[in-house]
Amino acid sequence: MLARKDLWYSEYHSNDVKLSFNIAEYLHEEETPFQKIAFMKNETFGTFFTLDGYIMLTEKDEFVYHDMITHPAMATNPDIKNVLIIGGGDGGSARELSRYKHIERIDMVEIDERVVRLCQKFLPQTAEVLDKDPRIHLYFEDGLAFAKNAKDGEYDLILVDSTDPIGPSEGLFTYDFYSNCFRILNEKGILINQHESAFFEDFRSEMIRAHQKIKKIFPIAKVYGFNTPTYASGYWYFGFASKKLDPIKDHDKEKWESFGLKTKYYNSDLHGGCFALPTYVRQILEAI
Amino acid sequence: MLARKDLWYSEYHSNDVKLSFNIAEYLHEEETPFQKIAFMKNETFGTFFTLDGYIMLTEKDEFVYHDMITHPAMATNPDIKNVLIIGGGDGGSARELSRYKHIERIDMVEIDERVVRLCQKFLPQTAEVLDKDPRIHLYFEDGLAFAKNAKDGEYDLILVDSTDPIGPSEGLFTYDFYSNCFRILNEKGILINQHESAFFEDFRSEMIRAHQKIKKIFPIAKVYGFNTPTYASGYWYFGFASKKLDPIKDHDKEKWESFGLKTKYYNSDLHGGCFALPTYVRQILEAI
Numbered sequence: 001m002l003a004r005k006d007l008w009y010s011e012y013h014s015n016d017v018k019l020s021f022n023i024a025e026y027l028h029e030e031e032t033p034f035q036k037i038a039f040m041k042n043e044t045f046g047t048f049f050t051l052d053g054y055i056m057l058t059e060k061d062e063f064v065y066h067d068m069i070t071h072p073a074m075a076t077n078p079d080i081k082n083v084l085i086i087g088g089g090d091g092g093s094a095r096e097l098s099r100y101k102h103i104e105r106i107d108m109v110e111i112d113e114r115v116v117r118l119c120q121k122f123l124p125q126t127a128e129v130l131d132k133d134p135r136i137h138l139y140f141e142d143g144l145a146f147a148k149n150a151k152d153g154e155y156d157l158i159l160v161d162s163t164d165p166i167g168p169s170e171g172l173f174t175y176d177f178y179s180n181c182f183r184i185l186n187e188k189g190i191l192i193n194q195h196e197s198a199f200f201e202d203f204r205s206e207m208i209r210a211h212q213k214i215k216k217i218f219p220i221a222k223v224y225g226f227n228t229p230t231y232a233s234g235y236w237y238f239g240f241a242s243k244k245l246d247p248i249k250d251h252d253k254e255k256w257e258s259f260g261l262k263t264k265y266y267n268s269d270l271h272g273g274c275f276a277l278p279t280y281v282r283q284i285l286e287a288i
Numbered sequence: 289m290l291a292r293k294d295l296w297y298s299e300y301h302s303n304d305v306k307l308s309f310n311i312a313e314y315l316h317e318e319e320t321p322f323q324k325i326a327f328m329k330n331e332t333f334g335t336f337f338t339l340d341g342y343i344m345l346t347e348k349d350e351f352v353y354h355d356m357i358t359h360p361a362m363a364t365n366p367d368i369k370n371v372l373i374i375g376g377g378d379g380g381s382a383r384e385l386s387r388y389k390h391i392e393r394i395d396m397v398e399i400d401e402r403v404v405r406l407c408q409k410f411l412p413q414t415a416e417v418l419d420k421d422p423r424i425h426l427y428f429e430d431g432l433a434f435a436k437n438a439k440d441g442e443y444d445l446i447l448v449d450s451t452d453p454i455g456p457s458e459g460l461f462t463y464d465f466y467s468n469c470f471r472i473l474n475e476k477g478i479l480i481n482q483h484e485s486a487f488f489e490d491f492r493s494e495m496i497r498a499h500q501k502i503k504k505i506f507p508i509a510k511v512y513g514f515n516t517p518t519y520a521s522g523y524w525y526f527g528f529a530s531k532k533l534d535p536i537k538d539h540d541k542e543k544w545e546s547f548g549l550k551t552k553y554y555n556s557d558l559h560g561g562c563f564a565l566p567t568y569v570r571q572i573l574e575a576i
Contacts, residue, residue, distance in 0.1 A: 015310075018308050019306075020298075022304035045305070061487070227515065227566070266567065279552050
């Protein structure tokens, strides 16, 4: 009898807890000036890729993350026309935005061109939109510098679709960066950013650090969560920061539903639900 | 240099995905007439135990499960006085209920006495209440038979705090059992039961099977979710079934808050939020 192919990829959620995936096919790996990239295939989760050993997305659960990074903001201000994506090299955030016909411009600033090129090859589900929608403009630059050089009030929405605050993404979790985001957003501007997760200590401390800074800069700074099976603890958070729009009070359900978008995770009820945080998470944020 | 103690416990979420815990201490294992029980310790999650290889609870995240199996029902009908717990040998559900001073009787039917005795030894955090609160009555019997023999309308609330529908818990996922639950609940009665999870196929099919049966018996049959890091996909569901009370319309926030209970996961906002399901979960349930 042939032995089962016993190749496993593991991600550590703490030094003594790990989530492992049996690798049906090891597709590709390379080292760029910025990070190590690897593409693999698992039967249950499909093709997935890692940056410096952290899972970025899998074919089967990326819909959760990409629904949740885009639609709550779009349903709070359905008139958003100019969007800046920092990171997001896999194309999933751009794909969801490109479904809104009234959006005029999507600037996507990804520091590592190889992430985009490899996703175009191995993950067309998210990346194929990148050379098909002329509203998407790719910039292979440092997001921090890009934000510094952008004009005041240029954007309606900024999505920080980055890795955790290690390696090339570290600058995207700084006070300087968030201040520039505030400056280049217009008066109805919204910033959605990585808020990590709350259960495991390492991620929780990053959540606190990110939220501390955002709260000092933006008058409205809320947090919402979503269930991503492949991220640590199974629950991940985004920050919703804005100059004046409140995601609950200004939720424009009717207009958003009039767009007729089919979504597999997000819906109008969940819009409110995802901002209702567990008590321990609320306490972490209130203590800041 | 001494090697790290490299003992790992793994639970498979599908045949090619597993969550693993480094075992700091292997505390105990035994086989009862019903199942294999094991107690272990992991630094991050604390003491935890498994039944037939499935993690039941860990010291560090059990608060989520036990908040969510009890408080949403108690906040829908804050006058609940007589409760039946089927399973729940670790004592966590009884502990949460025993915090309500107005509850008069908590009947707990656990088929395997060894689960209770071992939890009293290794997990006092959940189990120590069991011999301290005189309102708690322990029955080491089959829950299926107990429900059959109980009187019509005897209970205000039934919690099915069981393992997955394999081994001794299989009968707790049958039409017969749910029908008896309906019969022994009074007119304001509520049944909370295991609804497994929706992402991985094996668990999803059990969610569908359980919900199909409940929906045929109870006029109101809803589902709500919560983030448990140690369960498959990180998100788990309970069914809320009742004869006439609706968890949203009849939510008695004021009365529940007047009890002044401190909870680490549940809160009044989350009460509504947890019933707002992701679209793909909603579709699974609506197709039934």
